[in-house]
Structure formats: structure tokens, C-alpha cells
Amino acid sequence: MFGKKRNILPGFGISLGYTIFYLSIIVLIPIAGLFIKTSELGFTAFWDSVTEPRVIASYKISFGASFLAAVTNMFFGLLIAWVLVRYDFFGKKIIDALIDLPFALPTAVAGITLATIYSKNGWFGRYLEPMGFNIAYTPKGIFVALVFIGLPFIVRSVQPVLEEFDSEVEEASASLGASRFQTFVKVIFPSIFPSLISGFILAFARGLGEYGSVVFISGNMPMVSEITPLLILTKLEQYDYVGATALAVSTLLMSFILFFSINLVQWWAANRHKA
Amino acid sequence: MSIEIKNIQKHFGQFHAIKGLNLSIKSGELVALLGPSGCGKTTLLRIISGLEYADSGSILFSGEDAINKNISERKVGFVFQHYALFKHMTVFENIAFGLKVRPRKLRPSKEEIKEKVYSLLKLVKLELLHDRFPSQLSGGQRQRVALARALAVEPQVLLLDEPFGALDAQVRKELRRWLRRLHDEIHVTSVFVTHDQEEALEVADRVVVMNQGQIEQVGTPEEVYTNPATPFVYNFLGNVNLFHGRVENGKLFLGDKEIKHSADSKTADNKAYIYIRPYHFDIHLSHQADTISSAIIEHISPAGSNIRVELIDEFKQPVLVEIPMERYKELGIKKSDKVFISPRQTKVFFDGDYQDYSI
């Protein structure tokens, strides 16, 4: 047998044992429970649950809002990352630290704050409403909340890659006669594109499952502004376990697919220039 | 303490890193494991230390089997290439560490530890830096602390993994000499790994030349340098020129010139490798009896008290020759001249055969 592994460093057994034990109790068994419960439904019941009109409407709302928010964050997130890495200005360090605010701030706080600001009498609402932009209690509110939540994902994905970017390559491009814009489009952007996509997927996936920051501003009207997580909770409260589990499993599957695709993107990025 | 290494095999997955290696190291010797990257020298060192386990084979320390003793029991000192000093402890605490972690019964008193650490600091000449942190020291200083730390527990064997690899050339030379002098004082059996042949030849009592998981040759520095046992050793140690000849009808030819050799005249037809050191060549302005090739001079440059002459021979191959300054002045040669090269000494190997057939 080749390469028999015996470990020099101590503690392998105990640390692996405890890790697996903890993970089993906290993660594996509960998630297995979910899938077992779902499998008890049978495929027809499952399919009927996830194709109810109200459910499909919630998918559209969650997906639509998350997608648009993530796209918006792609542009502004890239811009913010660029500005933070490349330029200097008063208060930069504070702004840099603040980017993590949506990570650190509890979702309920974000939820009530955004709902209040964008409502009719709120600081933004009182100007937007007369202009015809009803944000609070509409799908637009969901969009706004998800922009808040998703921003750090993109900025923090792109920032390290921008920081590591080899300035000599840029200088080479300039010395060969490329304009600043051309250098950005042809040299810099392709390098940071994978991290941008990773950040996008992270923000998107987070948006699909987001509850606390959205549920106050969204109005929660079925078929109009009801997000999928809320629908799951509603079904639970009504003891519609069938519907809740079916919906939960389908959402989980979509999340797993999204996260798997991040790995694909990273793999592609690492290998695309290999011979 | 002597070290017996018997038939060690080691694989890393599919990679056969060490192939049935045997080696005897005498008590008190300073031995160098020398070879290119990937030859297995560091793996062997780590197996001796207990940081890696061999697939099979045994290691005996003074006759006792060490293979199943774990690291802390082996009484081996190890100096890492990148020092592995404890960054959050002072120099004093680093050196004292091995003594402080001893079980209560074997632990020396605080005063004894202090005495021992200070005597080691004196030995490595770092007394004034006892309360500094590793980040405040230079590379050479850190390496000396690592050495003192390893010596504090009075190991029977001292192992060093490319100890000077991470230092610049000047510091490396100084520390090399310092290590040699230290060993002369302390006489601990020591094994160090290096890819720098100058270092191995300068410092070690004996040199073990390794390649692809096997030992090519073991001997004193003089032995391995002047009597290389295999083409690899010849190539690895010092500059050498290689000429491709062939054996036909029992005779050795380089191009169309015959070269005398010591093998049987009934030797089968074969390829032959002819090694000639640069300073074993002589240059002549006209064809001589023992000339093996004409050559055009490409470049001339000084090399210490000699002159390096780079030429292209009649087989269109580069040749490196070193001649003394006086000979160069005698010849009065310059670039683009056509001259003739004659060897005073050669090493001849036949393909697949490690016998030396030079005359």
C-alpha cells in the first residue's frame, strides 16, 4: 500500500470526532429530517405544492427582486470597490468599515428602519411618493431592502482581487498605447470578472432566503409582494406542513445549485488560461 | 550516538520518494545529505527525526530501534529551514521551552533553566538579545536561536533542514564556518540537508550524495569531488564538460579520434560518456597528439587566479576550459581564435555501466 498516513500532530481523533458529532447533531440530522419528511409526501403532492399559484407568485417576487438587487449591486459594488482600493479621500477608512454594516446589523433592525424611511412620511418616502415611486409595502420595497443586504457581498468579493492586481500589467498596457478606459475594459475587468460573478451569486442566494430585513417593508400581500420565506412561515403557522416542507426543499435545492455554481465559476476562472 | 538507517522505503501517494535506502552514521560525525530538489534528502531527515513515518525499514539509534518512538521520545534536535521560532515568545523563552515542558519530575529548577539558557546564549553569541522577539532579529540571528533552542534539551542527534537556505550569501558563508566550529566543540552527531555543494564540501565530515530517492555516493568531501562514483555525482559536483563518444569494435571514439580506455577490448558496442573538468584541459595553438577537438573561442573572462575560456568545439558543442593566468599570457589567445584542446584527465563511463574506464 502506498503512502500510509500516520499523523505526527496529535489530536486528530478527538478533534475529528467532536467536529463530526457537532455537525451531525446540529446540521445533518435536522436537514436529513427535512428531506425525509418531504419524501413522505410523494412526488405528486410535492409537485402540486410547489406549483400552486401563490407559491409561483412568491418565486417570481423573490427571484425577481433578488436578481435585480444583485445586478444593481454589481454595478455600484464594483464602483465602490474601485474607489476604495484606488483612490484616497477623507473618511475612507470609516466608509470601508461601514460596508460591513449590513453583515453586522440584525435583519430586524434593518427591516424596520428601511420600512420607516421609505414609507409615506419617511425621509425618502415623502419625496418619492409624490413622484409616483411607492416603495414601502410594494415589491419595490423588497428590491431596496435586498440592495442594502447584498452590497457587502459584492464589494468584499471584488476588493481583495483588485488589491492584488498587478500594477505592472496596467503600466504595460498604458505603455502600449491603451487609453485608461481601454485598459480597464480589456485588462483589468476580465481579471476581476470571476470575483464579480461570485459576489453576484452570493448576494442573489442571500436575497432569495432573506426574511427579517424584507418582511417589514414588503407589505406581504399574497401574489403581489409576498416573498417565499414568508410564505413558508405562513404555511408552518397554518400547520400546512406538506406545503411548507415542499417549498423549503425546493428553495434549498435552488440554493445548493447556486452555491455549487460559485465553485464552478471559481474553477473556470482558475483554469481558463491554462494550456 | 550512531545512526543506522536500514532499507527505508517511502511513498507519497504514487510518488516513490525513497527507494530502499541504507546508511550508517558514526557517533559524533557531521554528515551532509546533498542533492537536487526532490531527491528525498529532506524526507529522509524528517523520517530520522520522527516528523514523517517510513513505509518500511528501520532506524536504529545506537543499536536501539527508534521507529516506533514518537517524536518527543527520540531525543532529537531539529532546526527548520525557516526557523519555526515561537513568534510570541522572547529569545530566552524560546530556548527555555524544551526544558519548561518536561514533566514535573524531570524538569530542572528555574535557576537551572536560567543557567542553561544563558550558557547557550553565550555559545551562540546572542547574550544581549535574550529579551527580544524573533521579529526583531535578523535571519542569521534567528537561525542561531533555533540552534540554541534545539541544543537546550541536549539531544543525541542534531538534524538541520537546509539551515542556511533562507539567508543571503555572505551570512550563509559565516554561519557555515561557525557551525563547523560549533560541531568541533560539541561533537553531537549531526546530519544536515543542503542542495549547495560548496556548503556540503566545506562543512561536512562525510557527504552523502542523493538522487531520486537513492544514494549515489558516500564519502569524504575529497573523495566525492575527486573520485565521483557515478555520472550524476560528477555532474552535480563542480563544473564538468560532457562529451558523447561511442565504443566500436572494442575501441573508444570521440568523433573520429580514438581515445585509450581501460575496459576489455571485447566490450560490446555502446554509447560512452566522457567527463572532463575545465581545469583538466590544456589549450594549444596547433594540433597535438592527444588533442580531441579543435575549437573556436567564444568568450574569455577572469575567474579568481585563472582564466575561463568558453569555446565551441568541432561538434558545435560548448566547452568550458580553465587555464592558469601564466598559460593564458603564454598563448596570447583572443576571441574568435581557433585553438586545440587536449585533456590531461578524463572519466569515462559506458552507457548503463558505472565503471570508470579512464586511463
Place this chain on the structure above:
Amino acid sequence: MKRNINTNETPFVRYTLITIALSFIFIVLIVPLFSVFYYALDKGYDTYIASIRDEEALSAIRLTFLTVLFTVPLNLIFGVAASWVIARFEFTGKSLLTSLIDIPFSVSPIISGMIYVLLFGAQGFFGEFLASHDIKIIFAVPGIIIVTIFVTFPFIARELIPIMQSIGSEEEEAALILGASGWQTFWNVTLPNIKWGIIYGIILCNARAMGEFGAVSVVSGHIRGLTNTIPLHVEILYNEYNYVGAFAVASLLTLAALATLVIKEIVNYLSHKAGKE
């Protein structure tokens, strides 16, 4: 390679980009942050304090602290164990293990709460067993704690794993060769090297544990005075149109969030200073 501040674009382009970026950040981040405190103090300082001192608010604060008291130490032990095993050893299934740790990040908080209801709820797998032994998990404090553990356990592990990987195991090998036992090596060599990671991981885990809303919503039962954490209490106050009360309590969480950000900067600064070799 740290990039130098770049001045290749024209000043006009630069200032335009900065302005757009800062405006976006102002609208999306700064105004909401500011408004929490504005609305909390809308009816004056005394009302603010009264809201926080209110009996139900206090019990919510107590429950949140209780949750954190259990969650953080348990997750700390897990984080250390997981990072030791993942950063120092090779074994089959290692990458599977590592991706398992990321699961809470990809699961909606509602689903996170729901899976425990399916296990421990009245109709769940263990429902009958628990009822017959008079153990309440769902709609009681234990459920809140378990759910919070689920949502926050990756934080410490994910902080420590890259740190331990980048430090490398040479110092530990050196300690073992010098005769230290496994525990001596761990206490004297490993822990000091990862202490900043541990501190930051604890801060993050703590912040998230205090603020978890969706998952706790599902399992708590919303029993006022008993099973309401601070975020749930905020929700109740808001839904009763008690805006000042809601924002007052929310401001506590916001202060905690800001403290988290500040501590993160400090830890970053200190660990960079310590790591300079």
C-alpha cells in the same frame, strides 16, 4: 502585492466616481444607520431610556444574553476543533466536511428554524418522545438556543481555518520535537498564534447570535416576556406602532453592530502589527 494609490485617471473622472460611490453609500447605508437613532430619540431621551427599561424589553435582553452565553462557547470549541482537524490533517471527506460548515450560509433563516420544528415540534420526529418526558424545545428557550447555534456556528470556524492554514504547522512540530505533549503544544504554541482570530470570531458570532431574527421567529412562539429575544421584541413593538420603543431597543442592537465593526478594525490593525516579520 499591495496596490499603490493610483492617479492614472483624470481628476474629473476620479471625483465623479468618488461622488457617485459616496452618494450611493450615503443613501443605502448611512441614512438608515442615522435614522435608527433619530427615531429612537424622537420623543426625547427619557422616553428612550424608559423603553429600554421596560419589563418586557429587559426580559428580552436577558433571553438574548442567555442565548449568547450558551451559543458562543459551544461554537468556540467547535471552531477550534474543526480548524485543527481541517488545517492540520489530510483525510478523505475533508472537503465535504468543509462545505458542510458553510451550510447555514446558504440556508434561509426561516428554513433553519423550520428543520428544528420538524424534529422537535409537536408533530415532529421526536415530538411524542419529548411530550411524554415533558421536555419543551420548540416554543421554549432551548429551541431558541439550538436554532441560534445552527445559524452562527460557522463564523468562528471560518475565521480560524484560513489563519491556521497560513501559519503552518512548523512551530507545532518544533514544540513536539522539543518534548512538549499535545496539550502543551496547543496551549503554548497554537493558541497564542490564533488569538486574534478567536477574538474576532467570538465578536462576529456574538453579533449574529444577538441579532438572529428569522430562524428564532419560527421556533419561539412569540410568548411575550418568556420567549422573545431582542429582535423579536423589536418586531412586536413596531407592529404595535410603538415606533419609539421599537427603535430604542433596535438602537441597542445597532450599537452592538457598530461596536463589532470597530473591534474588527482594531483586531485587524493589531494582528497586522503582530504579524510583521
